[in-house]
Amino acid sequence: MASRTDSPRVIFVFSGKRKSGKDYVTSLLQERFGSSCIILRLSGPLKQQYAKENNLDFKKLLDASEYKERYRDDMIKWGERIRQKDSSYFCRLATDEAKPHHTIWIVSDARRPSDIEYFKKSYPDQTITVRVDTDLEVRVVRGFVFTPGIDDAPSECGLDSYSKWNVVLRNNGNQADLENQLQLLTYMTKGDGEVKR
Numbered sequence: 759m760a761s762r763t764d765s766p767r768v769i770f771v772f773s774g775k776r777k778s779g780k781d782y783v784t785s786l787l788q789e790r791f792g793s794s795c796i797i798l799r800l801s802g803p804l805k806q807q808y809a810k811e812n813n814l815d816f817k818k819l820l821d822a823s824e825y826k827e828r829y830r831d832d833m834i835k836w837g838e839r840i841r842q843k844d845s846s847y848f849c850r851l852a853t854d855e856a857k858p859h860h861t862i863w864i865v866s867d868a869r870r871p872s873d874i875e876y877f878k879k880s881y882p883d884q885t886i887t888v889r890v891d892t893d894l895e896v897r898v899v900r901g902f903v904f905t906p907g908i909d910d911a912p913s914e915c916g917l918d919s920y921s922k923w924n925v926v927l928r929n930n931g932n933q934a935d936l937e938n939q940l941q942l943l944t945y946m947t948k949g950d951g952e953v954k955r
């Protein structure tokens with residue numbers, strides 16, 4: 759169990775392939791919960807630290823710019839080296855962003871089994887894992903282009919064979935279907951006891 763006294767009530771840990779809609783879905787979910795909810799990006803502290811060490815512009819690494827794409831490959835390799843020494847390093851840093859009033863955390867970008875394990879081990883009663891599942895054709899329409907060295911690397915494929923998701927959320931563009939699934943996630947947080955899985 760984590761030792762922090764300001765543990766959240768619920769943690770959604772999201773994963774999904776590139777352009778599956780992780781950012782889109784997690785921001786819709788956050789809107790439902792309001793200010794008690796924070797989105798935590800595991801890639802945030804990674805980018806911050808990488809930018810610092812390499813004298814780069816952190817803000818430009820955060821958005822979907824050509825600048826970010828230029829450094830993506832090297833940044834992944836750099837993060838890999840850190841993770842090999844300490845697999846939960848970026849998870850711990852990311853959760854430092856949360857304040858005590860954030861009772862619901864949404865982790866938007868789990869990529870490795872070790873990311874999932876960190877939350878399940880540290881917050882066993884609060885963690886709900888969610889895989890955003892989107893057809894390849896839809897991802898392509900949303901801008902996905904297969905890039906060797908990125909899309910076949912562990913950072914993109916590390917959770918492809920993970921099968922113990924609490925929820926698999928389809929995001930193929932049917933808004934009514936998405937709405938129902940968001941409602942289900944909201945329902946899972948209701949009540950004072952354990953989260954409903």
Ligand SMILES: Nc1ncnc2c1ncn2[C@@H]1O[C@H](COP(=O)(O)OP(=O)(O)OP(=O)(O)O)[C@@H](O)[C@H]1O
Nearest residue numbers: 774775776777778779780781782783900929931936
């Ligand atoms: N259900 C949806 N309806 C309409 N547009 C969507 C939907 N889901 C995602 N999109 C759009 O598809 C694009 C990709 O989505 P998003 O950025 O959320 O994906 P991602 O999984 O976070 O991608 P990456 O891993 O590359 O950061 C965005 O322009 C987003 O607005």
